[in-house]
Amino acid sequence: MSMHKCGLFYTSYRAEDGLFRSKFQKSCLAIFFAVLLACPQFLNSYVVSILNLILIAVIGAVSLNLLTGICGQMSLGHGAFVGMGAYGAAILSNLGLPFFPALLGGGFVAALVGMVFGIPSLRLKGIYLAISTLAAQLILEYVFLHASGLTGGANGLPVNAPHVLGYAFDSDARIFYLILFVTTLCVLAVSNVARTRPGRAFVAIRDYYQSAENVGVNLFAFKLQAFGLSSFLAGIAGGLWAHYTMYITPEQFSMGLSISYLAMIIIGGMGSVLGSIFGAVFITLLPELLNLIISSLGGMAPDLSAVIVPMKEGVFGLMLVLFLIFEPEGLARKWRLTKAYWKLYPFAY
Amino acid sequence: MKKLLLLTVLALAATVGTASAAYKVGLLSDLTGATSSVGTPYAEGIKAYVAWLNENGGIGGEPVELIQVDYAYNVQQALAAYKRFTSRGIVAMQGWGTGDTEALVKFVAKDKIPVFSASYSAHLMDPAKAPYNFTAAPDYSTQGRAGLKFLRESWKEERAPKLAFVFPDNPYGTAPIPAMKEYAKELGFEVVGQENVDLKAIDATPQLLSLKKAGPDFIWTGGTTPSTAVIMKDAQKLGMTSTFLTNIWSSDEDLFKMAGDAANGHFGLQGAVIYGQDVPGMGLIRKLTKDTPQMTHYIRGFVSMLVMAEGMKMAAAKGEVTGESIKAALETMRDFDPMGLAPAVSFFPDDHRPSMSVNVCTFKNGKLEFVKTVALERKKEWLGH
Numbered sequence: 221m222s223m224h225k226c227g228l229f230y231t232s233y234r235a236e237d238g239l240f241r242s243k244f245q246k247s248c249l250a251i252f253f254a255v256l257l258a259c260p261q262f263l264n265s266y267v268v269s270i271l272n273l274i275l276i277a278v279i280g281a282v283s284l285n286l287l288t289g290i291c292g293q294m295s296l297g298h299g300a301f302v303g304m305g306a307y308g309a310a311i312l313s314n315l316g317l318p319f320f321p322a323l324l325g326g327g328f329v330a331a332l333v334g335m336v337f338g339i340p341s342l343r344l345k346g347i348y349l350a351i352s353t354l355a356a357q358l359i360l361e362y363v364f365l366h367a368s369g370l371t372g373g374a375n376g377l378p379v380n381a382p383h384v385l386g387y388a389f390d391s392d393a394r395i396f397y398l399i400l401f402v403t404t405l406c407v408l409a410v411s412n413v414a415r416t417r418p419g420r421a422f423v424a425i426r427d428y429y430q431s432a433e434n435v436g437v438n439l440f441a442f443k444l445q446a447f448g449l450s451s452f453l454a455g456i457a458g459g460l461w462a463h464y465t466m467y468i469t470p471e472q473f474s475m476g477l478s479i480s481y482l483a484m485i486i487i488g489g490m491g492s493v494l495g496s497i498f499g500a501v502f503i504t505l506l507p508e509l510l511n512l513i514i515s516s517l518g519g520m521a522p523d524l525s526a527v528i529v530p531m532k533e534g535v536f537g538l539m540l541v542l543f544l545i546f547e548p549e550g551l552a553r554k555w556r557l558t559k560a561y562w563k564l565y566p567f568a569y
Numbered sequence: 570m571k572k573l574l575l576l577t578v579l580a581l582a583a584t585v586g587t588a589s590a591a592y593k594v595g596l597l598s599d600l601t602g603a604t605s606s607v608g609t610p611y612a613e614g615i616k617a618y619v620a621w622l623n624e625n626g627g628i629g630g631e632p633v634e635l636i637q638v639d640y641a642y643n644v645q646q647a648l649a650a651y652k653r654f655t656s657r658g659i660v661a662m663q664g665w666g667t668g669d670t671e672a673l674v675k676f677v678a679k680d681k682i683p684v685f686s687a688s689y690s691a692h693l694m695d696p697a698k699a700p701y702n703f704t705a706a707p708d709y710s711t712q713g714r715a716g717l718k719f720l721r722e723s724w725k726e727e728r729a730p731k732l733a734f735v736f737p738d739n740p741y742g743t744a745p746i747p748a749m750k751e752y753a754k755e756l757g758f759e760v761v762g763q764e765n766v767d768l769k770a771i772d773a774t775p776q777l778l779s780l781k782k783a784g785p786d787f788i789w790t791g792g793t794t795p796s797t798a799v800i801m802k803d804a805q806k807l808g809m810t811s812t813f814l815t816n817i818w819s820s821d822e823d824l825f826k827m828a829g830d831a832a833n834g835h836f837g838l839q840g841a842v843i844y845g846q847d848v849p850g851m852g853l854i855r856k857l858t859k860d861t862p863q864m865t866h867y868i869r870g871f872v873s874m875l876v877m878a879e880g881m882k883m884a885a886a887k888g889e890v891t892g893e894s895i896k897a898a899l900e901t902m903r904d905f906d907p908m909g910l911a912p913a914v915s916f917f918p919d920d921h922r923p924s925m926s927v928n929v930c931t932f933k934n935g936k937l938e939f940v941k942t943v944a945l946e947r948k949k950e951w952l953g954h
Contacts, residue, residue, distance in 0.1 A: 269652035273645055365740060374740035375692045376671045390679070392652065465648060466675035470740055471668035472644045507646050511638060533601050533641070 260393035283453030289491035292426025297356035303473025305455020334451020376469035489550025498551035595654030602642030614870025629885035695953035706840025710748035733785035798827030850908025
């Protein structure tokens with residue numbers, strides 16, 4: 221029997237600051253990825269499509285969390301930034317650019333637009349900033365609908381399935397690997413940014429902007445960086461969405477999308493990368509699960525389904541309210557508590 | 570992560586359903602979302618036809634199994650629902666709104682799943698752009714043109730009739746406007762203005778005030794029944810004498826509940842007959858609904874499934890029923906009469922406009938009444954515009 225260290229023991233600050241600090245953590249992650257990679261081989265296209273939607277939502281949620289959870293800048297325009305990236309990537313890809321340059325191009329377009337709409341953040345805070353980003357949402361929706369020469373307007377814009385090095389990612393199972401790859405990069409990027417100087421500056425701005433300025437944090441520059449980086453990643457999520465659905469219309473990037481990203485980070489846990497992932501999983505799966513439950517209940521008692529179906533929205537809302545009351549710090553905290561419980565099991569005192 | 574695994578197992582268990590020889594058809598409905606007030610009767614109509622079909626021989630002796638999913642008018646959920654359908658092996662699908670139908674255009678073309686939707690965007694009629702999309706009613710532009718033709722023919726004065734447009738600034742609202750403006754010019758209308766009224770508006774007075782100055786004889790409204798009710802009530806309040814022409818989703822039997830007598834005398838365009846109208850299929854509808862009046866959306870859903878089932882029967886008569894064979898069969902359909910419940914339907918390999926005819930209805934003393942069916946010429950240059 222091998223001996224284990226009790227707790228974590230570091231000999232350098234660098235090690236303590238690592239993303240993955242224990243062998244156990246690394247092996248869990250490796251198993252998780254192995255299972256995820258094997259998923260499309262034995263799951264049907266419905267479940268794989270749900271995984272794809274979750275992975276795209278993860279990028280959206282993680283990027284909003286960078287802006288709102290880590291830097292403290294409220295945004296109600298995230299859905300439109302996702303749309304900006306989607307249209308950007310779609311237009312570039314229709315011009316004949318390969319997938320990855322088009323995706324990055326969409327990201328840069330979104331970043332640029334995000335930074336423009338981030339300028340008011342120097343003067344505005346909290347609810348005021350929220351309203352000014354709401355304006356971004358409305359203005360961009362208008363642009364998507366009326367710049368019909370570029371966006372196809374009301375008719376929408378068709379996009380081709382991505383081809384990378386001659387290989388077509390045109391089925392759920394295939395594009396899953398592409399999306400998983402990009403999502404992993406995005407999540408790692410945000411996790412790393414949070415540990416860098418800009419990341420610490422973001423947290424300082426969130427916690428108290430005057431103290432941050434007193435210790436030499438350039439508020440305007442860092443807020444703009446947060447807007448830029450967050451919108452860039454949102455744009456990447458949009459580019460993936462465009463290439464996945466292969467058809468984008470202005471309706472897909474409405475206010476509702478912005479709200480659902482906010483719901484994800486609130487349910488998952490503000491400021492936590494892992495929380496955003498949990499939130500994205502939860503918000504994407506909840507309607508599917510409710511649908512499954514209702515259809516199975518409806519199968520057993522067809523008369524009941526007429527009563528139950530209209531309750532679906534209510535259940536969704538109720539879940540959100542209950543979460544805010546009983547787990548205000550989100551799923552991320554729940555996860556930490558669960559881990560702590562099992563770490564000490566069965567002597568939890 | 571444990572949760573994720575558990576859920577995938579759950580989802581798997583749910584998707585591995587009972588295997589039967591029935592032809593599976595997906596039914597994507599909005600029962601709880603923004604358009605649920607019209608989405609529910611439409612879905613009921615589809616379900617009623619399938620129940621009747623299965624009792625009367627099905628498709629070549631095989632029943633049709635409907636798999637209904639409520640997607641709450643959310644594009645993401647529609648995408649997931651579609652994947653759920655395909656993983657259960659559907660041969661065709663009954664879709665619903667603009668956003669979801671368009672988001673699925675490429676998927677259904679790749680998977681070869683014919684879709685009948687209640688989104689009548691003009692570009693869905695062009696098989697070059699949307700090869701597997703069908704509808705049971707003509708596109709918004711064709712409907713609008715037919716409505717204008719009706720107004721022009723009923724216009725008796727010497728001067729050119731003045732026309733204004735009121736629509737929400739969203740893809741659905743703006744879609745038919747260019748086509749209608751062009752045709753209005755051709756017919757000799759004078760277009761005097763256009764205003765945007767949001768679907769959720771509770772007041773349209775500012776927009777109508779500026780239109781009132783222009784004094785239009787006719788006002789086109791393309792929105793929803795609630796937004797039309799707001800517009801008509803405000804027009805009455807302002808003492809406007811313009812006659813409204815509303816599109817397929819802007820007026821139905823519910824308009825009177827919301828607009829009262831402000832609705833009287835205006836016109837609405839419909840793709841199917843009104844409950845109780847004297848057509849051959851009404852006896853069956855009355856029997857299925859036990860004489861309970863239904864909205865015209867119910868009948869349109871019924872027709873949509875009826876036309877699809879006819880395509881499936883034609884495919885079954887020739888051989889195997891697959892998405893591809895249903896599409897091929899539908900494209901040979903010529904002047905198929907859906908029991909008189911809607912204008913006769915024809916599809917062509919290069920033209921998916923089901924017909925060029927629209928039913929004009931009017932509002933009289935709290936009731937929706939049929940006026941006449943207006944037919945247009947099937948012009949090539951109108952396809953997709």
